Each structure stands twice: as C-alpha cells, then as structure tokens.
Amino acid sequence: MKQQQKRLYAFTFAAFALVAALLLWSMLLKNLTAQVTVEKAETPEASAVSSSPVGVEPLVPVGSALPEPPTIPAAAQEQRHAPLMPSLHFAASSTSSMDQRREELLQWEIQEAYSLSIPSLSIRSPVFLPSRRYWDAREWDALERQMQVGLLYGLVAYPHSVRPGTKGTMVIAGHSSPPTDRARQSRYGQIFAALPTLHIGGQIILRTATDTVTYVVTETKVVPSGDTSILLSERDDESLLTLITCYPIGSTKERFVVMAKRME
Known part of the structure; x- marks a missing residue:
C-alpha cells in the first residue's frame, strides 16, 4: 500500500512539473513573439526618420537649376x-x-x-x-x-x-x-x-x-x-x-x- 502511494505521489509530482514546464515555455514564446513584432514595427519608422530628417530640405538634383515654366497670375494676365x-x-x-x-x-x-x-x-x-x-x-x-x-x-x-x-x-x-x-x-x-x-x-x-x-x-x-x-x-x-x-x-x-x- 505504501509503495502504491509513493508511485501516486511521484506521478502527481511529475504531472505538475510537466504542466509548469509547459506554462513556462508558453510564456517565453509569447514574450519572444511580442519582441519580434515590436522590432518589426519600429524598423520602418527608424528608417523614415534617418532618410528624411525633420527640417532638412531635400537636395536639388544637378541639372534642374531652371524653375518650372511660371504660371502667370490671373491679375497679371489681365494687364497684357x-x-x-x-x-x-x-x-x-x-x-x-x-x-x-x-x-x-x-x-x-x-x-x-x-x-x-x-x-x-x-x-x-x-x-x-x-x-x-x-x-x-x-x-x-x-x-x-x-x-x-x-x-x-x-x-x-x-x-x-x-x-x-x-x-x-x-x-x-x-x-x-x-x-x-x-x-x-x-x-x-x-x-x-x-x-x-x-x-x-x-x-x-x-x-x-x-x-x-x-x-x-x-x-x-x-x-x-x-x-x-x-x-x-x-x-x-x-x-x-x-x-x-x-x-x-x-x-x-x-x-x-x-x-x-x-x-x-
């Protein structure tokens, strides 16, 4: 009888240990997934900031020194x-x-x-x-x-x-x-x-x-x-x-x- 009780206790302990291990791995996987998601979400924003800093004018390409053909205001067109x-x-x-x-x-x-x-x-x-x-x-x-x-x-x-x-x-x-x-x-x-x-x-x-x-x-x-x-x-x-x-x-x-x- 005592031997059967020992086996039952051992089986119960093993079951609890397995459940605890599964819960621990589940939490670790969730944390890892969340971290990867955050990193992916942050990467485009960082790229956008580095490529277009606030307050910096875009460079004018060589060969475009001339302005676009001007549009004459309506008031000026009346004085032809x-x-x-x-x-x-x-x-x-x-x-x-x-x-x-x-x-x-x-x-x-x-x-x-x-x-x-x-x-x-x-x-x-x-x-x-x-x-x-x-x-x-x-x-x-x-x-x-x-x-x-x-x-x-x-x-x-x-x-x-x-x-x-x-x-x-x-x-x-x-x-x-x-x-x-x-x-x-x-x-x-x-x-x-x-x-x-x-x-x-x-x-x-x-x-x-x-x-x-x-x-x-x-x-x-x-x-x-x-x-x-x-x-x-x-x-x-x-x-x-x-x-x-x-x-x-x-x-x-x-x-x-x-x-x-x-x-x-």
Missing part, C-alpha cells in the same frame, strides 16, 4: 502688353551638359527644328522652335524666358512663324553679344554679332529634314526695342524671313532687322 522682343536679361545656371540641355529644352517645350546658314558671314546654327503655349496664352514674360532658354543653344524661331518655304513670315532671333555669364560660355552667345554687315542681295539658307530653302536679303533696318510690328506681319502672299538681333553690339536699346524673301 504687346509681345516682348528678346531683352536678353535671362539669368540661368552654369554651362549645361548634354543631359541638362535635353532636360531644359524638354521642360520649356522647345525642339530643334531647322538649321540656318549665311555663307557670306560664315554663320551656321541650329534653329529651335518653341511650342505655341505661351504665345497663344499671351503670357509674354513666360514666352521671353522660353525664348532665352533656346538662345543658349542656337537661334530661335518665334512660335507663330510659318515653316521654311511656305507663304507667310518666319521670324528668327539670335544673340549679337552675350547678356549673361551663361551666354558667354555658349558658342551661340554672339552668333549674330556680324549680322549688321549683311548686305542686300546676300543669301540666307534654311534647311529642314527634307528640304533646303534659300532666301535673298531685300532690306535691313534698325528699329526701337519696343517695335513689335516686325513680329506681327500678316503678309501671306510671299515666303518671307526676318532675322532679329540686339543693336548696337553689347546693348539692348534697339534691334537690327534683316528682311529676306524666298529665292525663286
């Missing part, structure tokens, strides 16, 4: 003026890499469209064509900036110009002297410096992807910087070309204008 001739006072960053050039031209909706050459002056340059966005919206300040970006890379046709060789007027502007540090670093900062020496009868050649059009100079003149009549010609009986640059060299006081018509 005549189209601006290039005043050549657009400030920008240092000389562009090819990547920055593509970015700027794309950002300002400018595409390389033609090439122009004046054999007698040894002038040859790409001609860029801006979109009509600012011209059609009559946002002259934004149009001015758009034109100035294009002038860093060559000559620029006004967006309302007709295509080379078609009836109407094509108006192309270019620098006669570099107005900014950035323009001074551009090979086109004084592309039209010799334009005032072009004589009547001289030839101007425009090339497209599919055609070559030759114009002959019929007139040259100097006009005030605010004279916009040369931009707004409505003649459609001939194929005409107008070239514009600042005059005298190094000044924006006036404009030297070359007028030409297509050579038949």
